[in-house]
Amino acid sequence: MFQDISLPDLLASQEKETHTLVDVRSPKEFNEATIPGSINIPIFNDEERAEVGTIYKQQGVEAAKERGLQIFSQKLPAFIAEFKQIETPMTVFCWRGGMRSKTAATVLELMGIRANRLMGGIRTYRQWVVQELENQQFKPKLFVLNGYTGSGKTAILQRLSKHGYPVIDLEKMAGHRGSIFGQIGLEPSNQKKFDSLLISEIRRYQDEPFVFIEGESKRIGKVYLPPFLNEKKENSLQLFLHLPVEERVRNILEDYQPWEYPHHFEEAFQLIKKRIHTPIAKQIEEALESHDFALAIKLLLEYYYDPKYEYSTKHYPDKQRITIEAATTDDAFQKILQMVKVSNQHSN
Structure with a gap:
């Protein structure tokens, strides 16, 4: 039996x-x-x-x-x-x-x-x-990766993981990139699936000295972070990536590949169109319709995403912030590696 x-x-x-x-x-x-x-x-x-x-x-x-x-x-x-x-x-x-x-x-x-x-x-x-999620206490300190939309945060997390660093990729588990266009080309997770993946990663890294995580809001697509993790994320060291707009546009084009889903992007834009000044919104709409995605993204960054990001990150005190100025995503990655090495030396 x-x-x-x-x-x-x-x-x-x-x-x-x-x-x-x-x-x-x-x-x-x-x-x-x-x-x-x-x-x-x-x-x-x-x-x-x-x-x-x-x-x-x-x-x-x-x-x-x-x-x-x-x-x-x-x-x-x-x-x-x-x-x-x-x-x-x-x-x-x-x-x-x-x-x-x-x-x-x-x-x-x-x-x-x-x-x-x-x-x-x-x-x-x-x-x-x-x-477990209701009673969880996550021991490792967090390095929270922030940056304007298109700063290559997900790509950097993936590279850190490949180099053996502990990473919790919230967007990957949520099946969503965190923006109004974030579900396009992906299969969004429901809360049950997200919770199961999250508790598995938390148990995996519970004894690590630190873990990298992205600076997401409490809600990612269809799912929500548990309160304990959201609170810990908000009170942890925030790494802010600053990349040129041109590099960010290239990153977004490479990640989203909007030419594969042009109608999905046009439909998603309608959800935020009213929040953008009418002449700019018209320009973005025309750029999407003509498949000039680089222009559409640049305008969306300048007139929608960047102002939202600046507003949402004002509450972090200076002692909780580290700004990383970089020319490219690779440059940002190398500087983060150097920061980790210095941090480990100090802790030892």
């Missing part, structure tokens, strides 16, 4: 050895939120799950079980074959640790494949995440 495992035991096990988590829910459920690092080997695809759910509502439990068994039996060889490729200890889970994960674990056991089943499923994990 397969073994049920509690969430605390599972988390402890993950710290000791490589452990594969398998979400057997439908792809849609998996994409909406899962336990970070999990893989998806679904018992039912989205259409099959909807069909079984309809039968359950209209005909009852037994009819739904019978149809579910018919569907699953046809795909059983392929289902088993995917699990055979896993070479580590594994745990399967579904929403509540019920029928789907029990079926998966039982079938695997019959085929000689050992798998645990997570007690309470992802619902228990979600409850744990919420509790």
